[in-house]
Amino acid sequence: MVHPAEADTRPAHSPASPKLFLETYRWMLLARTAEEKIANLYRSGKIVGGVFLGKGQEALSASLGVHLKPGDIFAPLIRDQAGRMAFGESLLDYIRTYMGSRLGPMQGRDGNIHRGRPREGMLAMISHLGAMVPTVAGALMARRFKGIKGCVGATCIGDGGTSTGAFHEGLNLAAVERLPLVVVVANNQYAYSTPNSRQFACSDLVQRAVGYGVEGHSVDGTDLADCLSVLGHAVERARSGHGPQLVVASLLRLAGHGEHDDAHYIDPQLRKAAVGRDCLRLAEDEILKRQWAAPAEVEAWHTAAQSQVEDAVASTLREPLPDPGEETWQALSTPHLNEG
Amino acid sequence: MITYLEAIREAQARALRDDPRVYIYGQDVGQFGGAFKATKNLAEEFPGRVLDAPISEDAIIGSAVGAALEGMRPIVEMQFADFSTVGLNQIVNHAATMFWRTQTPCPITVRLPSGGTAGAGPFHSQSMEALYAHYPGTVVMTPATVEDAYSMLLDAVAIDDPVIFCEHKYLYYHLKAEALPSEAMPVGKARLARPGRDLSIVTYSAMVHEALAAAAELSAEGWEVEVVDLRTVKPLDTDTILASVARTGRLLAVGEAFPWGGVTAEVVARVASEGFDLLDAPPRRLNSKDTPVPYHPNLWGTHRPTARTIASEARQLLRV
Numbered sequence: 001m002v003h004p005a006e007a008d009t010r011p012a013h014s015p016a017s018p019k020l021f022l023e024t025y026r027w028m029l030l031a032r033t034a035e036e037k038i039a040n041l042y043r044s045g046k047i048v049g050g051v052f053l054g055k056g057q058e059a060l061s062a063s064l065g066v067h068l069k070p071g072d073i074f075a076p077l078i079r080d081q082a083g084r085m086a087f088g089e090s091l092l093d094y095i096r097t098y099m100g101s102r103l104g105p106m107q108g109r110d111g112n113i114h115r116g117r118p119r120e121g122m123l124a125m126i127s128h129l130g131a132m133v134p135t136v137a138g139a140l141m142a143r144r145f146k147g148i149k150g151c152v153g154a155t156c157i158g159d160g161g162t163s164t165g166a167f168h169e170g171l172n173l174a175a176v177e178r179l180p181l182v183v184v185v186a187n188n189q190y191a192y193s194t195p196n197s198r199q200f201a202c203s204d205l206v207q208r209a210v211g212y213g214v215e216g217h218s219v220d221g222t223d224l225a226d227c228l229s230v231l232g233h234a235v236e237r238a239r240s241g242h243g244p245q246l247v248v249a250s251l252l253r254l255a256g257h258g259e260h261d262d263a264h265y266i267d268p269q270l271r272k273a274a275v276g277r278d279c280l281r282l283a284e285d286e287i288l289k290r291q292w293a294a295p296a297e298v299e300a301w302h303t304a305a306q307s308q309v310e311d312a313v314a315s316t317l318r319e320p321l322p323d324p325g326e327e328t329w330q331a332l333s334t335p336h337l338n339e340g
Numbered sequence: 341m342i343t344y345l346e347a348i349r350e351a352q353a354r355a356l357r358d359d360p361r362v363y364i365y366g367q368d369v370g371q372f373g374g375a376f377k378a379t380k381n382l383a384e385e386f387p388g389r390v391l392d393a394p395i396s397e398d399a400i401i402g403s404a405v406g407a408a409l410e411g412m413r414p415i416v417e418m419q420f421a422d423f424s425t426v427g428l429n430q431i432v433n434h435a436a437t438m439f440w441r442t443q444t445p446c447p448i449t450v451r452l453p454s455g456g457t458a459g460a461g462p463f464h465s466q467s468m469e470a471l472y473a474h475y476p477g478t479v480v481m482t483p484a485t486v487e488d489a490y491s492m493l494l495d496a497v498a499i500d501d502p503v504i505f506c507e508h509k510y511l512y513y514h515l516k517a518e519a520l521p522s523e524a525m526p527v528g529k530a531r532l533a534r535p536g537r538d539l540s541i542v543t544y545s546a547m548v549h550e551a552l553a554a555a556a557e558l559s560a561e562g563w564e565v566e567v568v569d570l571r572t573v574k575p576l577d578t579d580t581i582l583a584s585v586a587r588t589g590r591l592l593a594v595g596e597a598f599p600w601g602g603v604t605a606e607v608v609a610r611v612a613s614e615g616f617d618l619l620d621a622p623p624r625r626l627n628s629k630d631t632p633v634p635y636h637p638n639l640w641g642t643h644r645p646t647a648r649t650i651a652s653e654a655r656q657l658l659r660v
Binding site: 073105106107109110114116117118119123124126127128130131132133134135136137138139140141142143145146165166169170172173176330331332333334336337338339 | 363388389393394396397398399400401402403404405406407408409410411412414426429430433434436437438439440441442443444445476477479499500501527528574575576
């Protein structure tokens, strides 16, 4: 469903090819497998700090990741493991950051989902929701200053994050500058424990697109085919000069806010409703139903993902942890301007 | 003659001329030339590189962070330093943590038109330097002279880290110099604004001029007061401060900002812990009063330190 602020003259989006569907499914599977491993390590006391899962949001996230290209900019949020991997983040970056390895991109200075490689177009989120929206917009302004064309910047946020000032300021700025920014809102029905009814008063967040003067798209976040089609379309619209795109997905967080949270507050009716379906299971059913892969092949992908994750964890366990004696304790890149 | 404000404009023009990575973003900075005209005619001289922003301080700073990560050198103007609280999160939690977290430098320059002027009131008068200096990952500049306004702004753009550039609005038109400087002191070094032997006044920004006026007044009474201009409050040049106190044995730290904590407290704390034996009398601090900055000049003139109150405080310290 498209809610154009301007007339969208393109034909309806084309369905994803079986090849892309399978590729995306495998990113979803790898993310789910890796996250389940990290959750187990957390439960056995092997992870310091919080663990935050994207369970139930993999189809949406991976569908964004597969439509971004090298040279694009991506600022994922906390439930975007699948999208991160599809965009090119290594499994090791994920495992190392959660396990505090000194060899990870954050070197133990930051942890869990707060990681990235800005030089490679993968921005490292801060915890303050909405902050990445203007940041990606600014990165796109830089591309424009440098005369680089054809790139897209994307960032993800939840239903709760849309209530922040930064989200509003950032999306408005991007609209004024008509930047190729894709903002994906995963409406997973709860911001931590707060339901939509206490978060916003419009009937659907996608209505806000009109107010910002950007194109809006709704998508069923449980349905991989729909995610691929809508995200592919939105990324293409941004890339081809139609300004910012606001994509709003309906889905349900199939985990707690973090693994410390039992999510008892989630309405059982929602769990049983269409919005509460598991996107990974649905995608797998679809693959088998359409005979895009044989059951044995799907089973082999599960096994492959499992062993990939086990190998990454095993090698990370042998890596050095941060050492306060070797830490520079310097926050500035200009050595002589650091105090102390 | 060139004013402090013109020096800021000229520094930005030079930065734009010399470095294609530089652009300027802020409210009314384009065609209009800025609320104070600090970007006058720059939009015409540098088409497409001096851009009006929506009233969105968070997004202005946030976008600068993103652009800096992509190799640009943004200069962003907060229309008044006071409004930078709306962008505070992007400065202290995003720009200032960037290098530590990701090993990627974040070279942004945030210009803060700072400090009080008559009639400006609680929301157009604040001095924010202590707030930003408190956080790791920032450089905080507080130029007191036309020469420093020019050369330090160029330094700010060249530095690979977030720089909070606190330019004082009271000095914009009051302060004039013969010409722009051809050379400059290094960043992070304090300047001896007036040599003396009886008392060290350590201060920065507009208060340097109040302190110099107080020193002139005290000179007529036979006291030789030394005035140290910090230039940058972070990093703080502790060596120059201690060397001054070693000469005089007495310290008065003066700042226009609110009294709780802050730059003057940091100066006193460092001298007390690293140079206690240099002191012949307990160190003192003089700041604004602990209320919002008042609107009416009758109140504002008493709220902030002035040459008169600095001289009075100095006399008490000299008698100890």
